[in-house]
Each structure stands twice: as C-alpha cells, then as structure tokens.
Amino acid sequence: MAGSKYVCTTSSGKVRRVAVVGGGLAGLMTVIKLCEAGVPVDLFSLVPVKRSHSVCAQGGINASVNTKGEGDSPRVHFEETVLGGDFLAQQPPCLGMAEAAPGIVHLLDRMGVPFNRTPEGLLDFRRFGGTLYHRTAFAGATTGQQLLYALDEQVRRFETQGVEDAQGVAIPGEKMVRKFEFWDFVQLVLDDEGTCRGLVAQDLKSMEIRGFAADAVCLATGGPGIVFGRSTNSTINTGIANAIAYKQGAIYGNGELIQIHPTAIPGADKLRLISESARGEGGRIWVPKDAMDKRDPMQIPEKDRRYFLEDKYPLYKNLVPRDVASRELFKVCYGEKAGIMGRNEVYLDLTHIPEAMLRKKLAGILEIYEKFVGVSPYHNPMKVFPAVHYSMGGMWVDFERDERGSLKHGSPRNHATNITGLYNVGESDYQYHGGNRLGANSLLSTIYGGMVTGPAIASYVDNLDRSAFDLPESLFSKAEKAEQKKYDELASKDGDENPYGLHKELGEMMLRDVTIERHNPVLEKVIEKIGELEERYKNVAVVDSSAKANQAVPFMRHLEGMLILARVIAEGALARNECRGAHYKPDYDDKNKDATHPIGRDDQNWLRSTLAKWGGREGGRSKVEFIREFDYSLAGQRVHVTDQVDISLMALRKRDYTKKKAANAADPTAAPKPAEEAAKA
Ligand SMILES: Cc1cc2nc3c(=O)[nH]c(=O)nc-3n(C[C@H](O)[C@H](O)[C@H](O)COP(=O)(O)OP(=O)(O)OC[C@H]3O[C@@H](n4cnc5c(N)ncnc54)[C@H](O)[C@@H]3O)c2cc1C
Numbered sequence: 002m003a004g005s006k007y008v009c010t011t012s013s014g015k016v017r018r019v020a021v022v023g024g025g026l027a028g029l030m031t032v033i034k035l036c037e038a039g040v041p042v043d044l045f046s047l048v049p050v051k052r053s054h055s056v057c058a059q060g061g062i063n064a065s066v067n068t069k070g071e072g073d074s075p076r077v078h079f080e081e082t083v084l085g086g087d088f089l090a091q092q093p094p095c096l097g098m099a100e101a102a103p104g105i106v107h108l109l110d111r112m113g114v115p116f117n118r119t120p121e122g123l124l125d126f127r128r129f130g131g132t133l134y135h136r137t138a139f140a141g142a143t144t145g146q147q148l149l150y151a152l153d154e155q156v157r158r159f160e161t162q163g164v165e166d167a168q169g170v171a172i173p174g175e176k177m178v179r180k181f182e183f184w185d186f187v188q189l190v191l192d193d194e195g196t197c198r199g200l201v202a203q204d205l206k207s208m209e210i211r212g213f214a215a216d217a218v219c220l221a222t223g224g225p226g227i228v229f230g231r232s233t234n235s236t237i238n239t240g241i242a243n244a245i246a247y248k249q250g251a252i253y254g255n256g257e258l259i260q261i262h263p264t265a266i267p268g269a270d271k272l273r274l275i276s277e278s279a280r281g282e283g284g285r286i287w288v289p290k291d292a293m294d295k296r297d298p299m300q301i302p303e304k305d306r307r308y309f310l311e312d313k314y315p316l317y318k319n320l321v322p323r324d325v326a327s328r329e330l331f332k333v334c335y336g337e338k339a340g341i342m343g344r345n346e347v348y349l350d351l352t353h354i355p356e357a358m359l360r361k362k363l364a365g366i367l368e369i370y371e372k373f374v375g376v377s378p379y380h381n382p383m384k385v386f387p388a389v390h391y392s393m394g395g396m397w398v399d400f401e402r403d404e405r406g407s408l409k410h411g412s413p414r415n416h417a418t419n420i421t422g423l424y425n426v427g428e429s430d431y432q433y434h435g436g437n438r439l440g441a442n443s444l445l446s447t448i449y450g451g452m453v454t455g456p457a458i459a460s461y462v463d464n465l466d467r468s469a470f471d472l473p474e475s476l477f478s479k480a481e482k483a484e485q486k487k488y489d490e491l492a493s494k495d496g497d498e499n500p501y502g503l504h505k506e507l508g509e510m511m512l513r514d515v516t517i518e519r520h521n522p523v524l525e526k527v528i529e530k531i532g533e534l535e536e537r538y539k540n541v542a543v544v545d546s547s548a549k550a551n552q553a554v555p556f557m558r559h560l561e562g563m564l565i566l567a568r569v570i571a572e573g574a575l576a577r578n579e580c581r582g583a584h585y586k587p588d589y590d591d592k593n594k595d596a597t598h599p600i601g602r603d604d605q606n607w608l609r610s611t612l613a614k615w616g617g618r619e620g621g622r623s624k625v626e627f628i629r630e631f632d633y634s635l636a637g638q639r640v641h642v643t644d645q646v647d648i649s650l651m652a653l654r655k656r657d658y659t660k661k662k663a664a665n666a667a668d669p670t671a672a673p674k675p676a677e678e679a680a681k682a
Contacts, residue, residue, distance in 0.1 A: 006167075009166075016164055017216050018041045019216055019458055020043045020199065026053075027055075027447035028046070028219070030455070034455020040458070045200075047183065050149075057146075059276035061129065061138055062138050062148065064106040065099065066107075066124060066126065082433075085131040086439075089608070089646055092406070093406055094400050097449070098446055102449070112154075114148055116140050117140060127278060128320055130317075136441075160180060181204075183206055185555055186241075188484050195420065199213050199215040216468055217461055218423050220424070220425045221451070223237075224238050224428040231268070233389070244562030244566050246420070249420070250420055252397040255395075255431050257394060257573030258582060259516065260324070261583060263277075263385075263387050266370060266383070268373065275366055275369075276440075280319040282362055285319055286330070288339055288340060288348065299381065299382075310329055323583070324585070328517060333347065347384070351367075359379055387516075393434040396425035397419065399635075399642065400416070406649055413461035415454065417457065417633075419633035421633065491554050498540045499541070524575040531571060536621045568625055609629075612627060613627060
C-alpha cells in the first residue's frame, strides 16, 4: 500500500477496523504500526493493557549496538540466536529481527524509555545467556514495565486521534483506537469460506457477550505458562486465545518447546523469577561441596563451594543458554541430590558485588526476593531453582523472504496464520526462538514482530475485495448467540468436580513430567491423564453464580483451553524423539550421532517444526493430528507450507558451550573459517 492512503470506510460509510487481541508489547506495537498506516483498530485485553504480562519483564532487550567495541554485530546476534535455538528457529525472520534490533532500542530510547547509561552518557548494555557480548539494553531490572508504558503512551495518542473518510473529513465519534480492557476473546468469526471476519468477546465486568466485525484479527495474547500451574508467568497466561483459534483450525507450532528458566524463587503459589541479569552482572551459582553443610552460606569458604557451571563451562560460566543451565541445576539437585541440604535449591550469589552497584542495576528484582523470602540478597546468597518460564512454541505463522533472505517488509504473509485474515504475534507465535530462546530476545521479538505484523495486516486489508463491515449482521449475531449459549450452559454446571482442583492436578503433573527431562512412558501416562481430566471437566461445578464480574465461569473456559494445549504440548513432546534445546529426552541423547547430528537427533524430526492440527473430540477427549505439510490461501494465492525449518542463511554447526575460548575468537561456537579466509586472517 506504499504511496496510497488507506480508505478506512466502506461504500456505505462504516469505519473498517482491524481487531488486535492483546495489549502487551507485541499487541501495542502492532496497533501503533496499523495506526501509522491509517488503519483504525479495536484493541482487546483481559486486563488493563499496562498490566499485561510484558510488564513483568526484568532484565532487558537485546540489540548488538556494540557500544563497548567488542566487535558485536547483527550478524553475530542472528547466528547466536539460531544456535541458541538449536536450529529450529526460522532463519529469515531471525535475521530481520537481529538487523532491526539496534534501531528498535534507539527508537525506544527516543520514546523516553529510561535505559541505564554509562558514565559517558551512552546506552549501557549487560551480558545475558548464550553470548559473550554485552548486548542487552536495560532499564534497571524493570525493563518490561518501562517499555510497556512507553508504547502505551503512543497508543493513547491514537485513542484521541479521529478517523477521517476518503475525503479527509473527520467521522463524528470515531477514534483510531477503541480500547476494550477487561474483555475476554472467546471466538473467531469465520465466514463460509473460513476467512476470519471478526471476533466475539465477553466483557468480564458486565458479562455481556458481543460480536465485533474486523477486516483482520491479530492475536498477540502471550504465553501459556499457567498450563503448568506454577510458573514465572502471570495468572492470565493461560494460552486460551491460541487454544480457541487452534480449535477453529489454526495450526499450532512446536508446542512442546517450553523454556525452563534456571533461577526462580521456589514458592507455593508462584515461582517468581530472578532474572538472568543477576548472572549478567556477575552473579554466581554454587552449592556447598557437602550438601548437608549446615553453616550459614556466608561462612562457607570458597574451597568448600562448588561452582558447577563455571567448572563445566569455563568460558560462558554462569551465562550458558537457559536450557543448558537448567539441566545442570536439575542434574545437581535431582541426579546427585547435591542441592542445599539435599533440597531442590542452589545458591545464586551476588554478595561479592558492591551494594550500590546492585541497587543501581538490579534493585527491581532484588526487592522481589527480599519481599517474598524475607532475606536480603545484598548480604546473603539467594536460594533458587528452575521454573517454567516461556513458550518457544505457539501459533504457526508464515513469512516471506526478500532477495537477501531476510523478511520482505510489508508482505501480507508475514505473521499470517493458516486461517485467512488471522495473524499472530509475540510470545503467542512460534517462529523466532526455535528450541530455546536466548534471554532478552523475547522483548525484541515482540516489538520487531509488531513492527512487521502491522504493515502485513495493513497490506492484507488494503487488498480485500470485501470488507467484514459489508457482510450481513447475522454472521456476527449468530456467533454471539452461540457463545451466549455456551456461556449459559457453563454457568449452570452443577457436577462434582471443582475446576480449580482439576487445574491443580493438571499443573502439578505437567510441571513434574513435561519439563526438564522427558521420558516416553511417562508422557504416555500424562496423555492418558489429560484425557481423564477432560472427561472429568464435563462434570464441573460452578463455584460462583454472580451475574456480574463472575470469575469462575471464564476460568472454566480457560481451563478447557489449557487442557487442549496441555495435550498439544505433551503429544508434541512424545512425538519429538530427540534432544533439542529445552526438549531433553535422556533416552535419545546418544542416538544418531554423526558429523551433522552431533547431539542425539531423531532424523524424523531433524530440522522440522511440530505442526499440530485440531482433530476434534472423541468421548470428551480432544485429539491432535500432527501434519507435515498444508496449503493455505492469502490475497488470492495458495501458499504451500511444509514442516521444514528454513536454514538457508546459516549452516549447521555444533552446539557446544563447554569449549575454551580460541585465540582471537569472541565466540568459541562460531563457524569454522574456510581455509583461504583463515589464511588471510
Ligand atoms: C518474570 C518474567 C521476566 C521476563 N523478563 C524478560 C526480559 O528481561 N527480557 C525478555 O526479552 N523477555 C523477558 N520475559 C519474557 C517476556 O516478558 C514475554 O515473552 C513478553 O513480554 C510477551 O509479550 P507479549 O506481548 O507477547 O504478551 P503479553 O505481554 O503476555 O500480553 C498478552 C496480552 O494478551 C491479552 N490476552 C490474553 N488472552 C486474552 C483473551 N482471551 N482475551 C483478551 N485479551 C487476552 C492480555 O490481556 C495481554 O494484554 C520475561 C518473562 C517473565 C515471566
């Protein structure tokens, strides 16, 4: 649509809108880009957008600005992202993301994000896992909050900006952004051809259910951490929106790839994160050499401590990628029973760092520890253990490559799902992080994703032959009625099962059996148990009968979605017989070892995405079909998709973080230089 002004009214004068579900960083950036293209937006969020889960992000956002003169570059950032993700990330979008990153951080800086600066006034950068470079820009340890508030301000500007018709005349009462906070997305409205034409949502205060026409819908609805009960995620992160779209035909990618963060505070209600930035600023992980050492940790001398990450990974030390670090912690605690006092805990120690520096750079997270544990992390090592943190998997989305192999900006295929007119971006999509996300790459992928998705949708809607706002009203009222009927049925359930109890059972099992180590016989039992929970779900009882602000019935709806996603995750884990990134199956660790398959690999799955398709229900139990290829249509074209990962930009290389630094090489995992290049060097 370059050069043309988007006509945002139909021939009958109705304003044509796009719906964005999700007001985290990904959703807000998508909204900004749509508005900049002149496309009015309806924005939906379960909570006030400033409370979206992005607000919790702590440590920072990656960009190879190289202010410290270390020789970092977007290319190195790209390669480390692909390597960290164990070659399952789609390479063209990753290259686009790494190349855009420095510009994104400078843009956020100009928007007023209070990034930490060096004494010279330059942006400061810290180290994060999976790289030896200082690449992570940060605003203390509350980076997500600062970014979210900055984007929220930009969106508020559009909430006050009027909509103009094709003649440039302001349309009375219409604004570029209409915000629907405390609304729960409950269904996509699909026409007879399966094209997405809008959505149905429920107001969580009045409980009104309403259909909304939209020329395209974009889900930016975050991760599904609550499927695992306790995690570092917010309680709203149930993954429900993706579960709904999946049930309506959208393909889910790599569901089994769930990131376990090495350092969280063990807790009965939630596992609160202690960001990787603590290790980025010099934090050290250790256990007493004698697990049953009763001394106060500050009294345990160096000789009696075991810095197990530093010993095994002499170069990356405490900053190996998260999958590697979490497995080591797990081995020490479960395998060797060498955690503190034999418990599942290790020390994360910052006490050797001056308090003033910790206060300047990490106060946001250290306050959390002090508040919830009641011990000062400035003067005592913290006790931590791994926790479910992030989903690399999510809705399958497409991309179009440009001639360099990067992302073709403005292509309607970017971030399109297989349902025409439905887009997905942020933690809820699957394409940037492969088998394991590098720390501080998520904030980047949400914002870059939004910058790409906005123009993609603008291009899609600009070329639509028929607007959703010209379709008969009955399409929306029918969907609305169907959802009202479902809601009324749920609200009148009076069986013997407590939905919160079912969720507890699900979460405990998923946390125990589908996280760091996976074993097929155990996964088979998990899948059977999910089926049993789905059957028991039919017999739930409503524990709150309020007509307004009812929280129990929406929770039941979310529980149904969590059960569906739990199956996608567990069956995906069963199907992937290999060790890759965060997905670790000890039984397959040594299989298929050869030059190109250095770690245990299953050839069936080597460099493939898991593509899950809803297979309906049988006796209350949901079914998943795994597919290897499919076609979808967009802008009058059929697009053929396979499960092969695009590895056109970077050759495979061994993922080995145990090496020592080679002379003159910043990164020991870097590709070996071809002979003549090496000779020149
Ligand atoms: C504790 C913590 C710290 C982190 N720190 C970092 C960090 O330092 N650096 C980094 O890169 N990453 C970090 N991450 C990861 C990162 O914060 C998230 O991946 C990212 O913020 C997700 O953004 P998002 O916009 O995709 O989704 P979210 O911010 O989760 O937003 C989702 C939105 O969707 C809405 N929504 C969901 N379902 C519905 C529905 N049914 N109807 C209506 N609205 C709905 C929600 O209301 C919300 O507005 C951290 C994660 C955690 C848990």
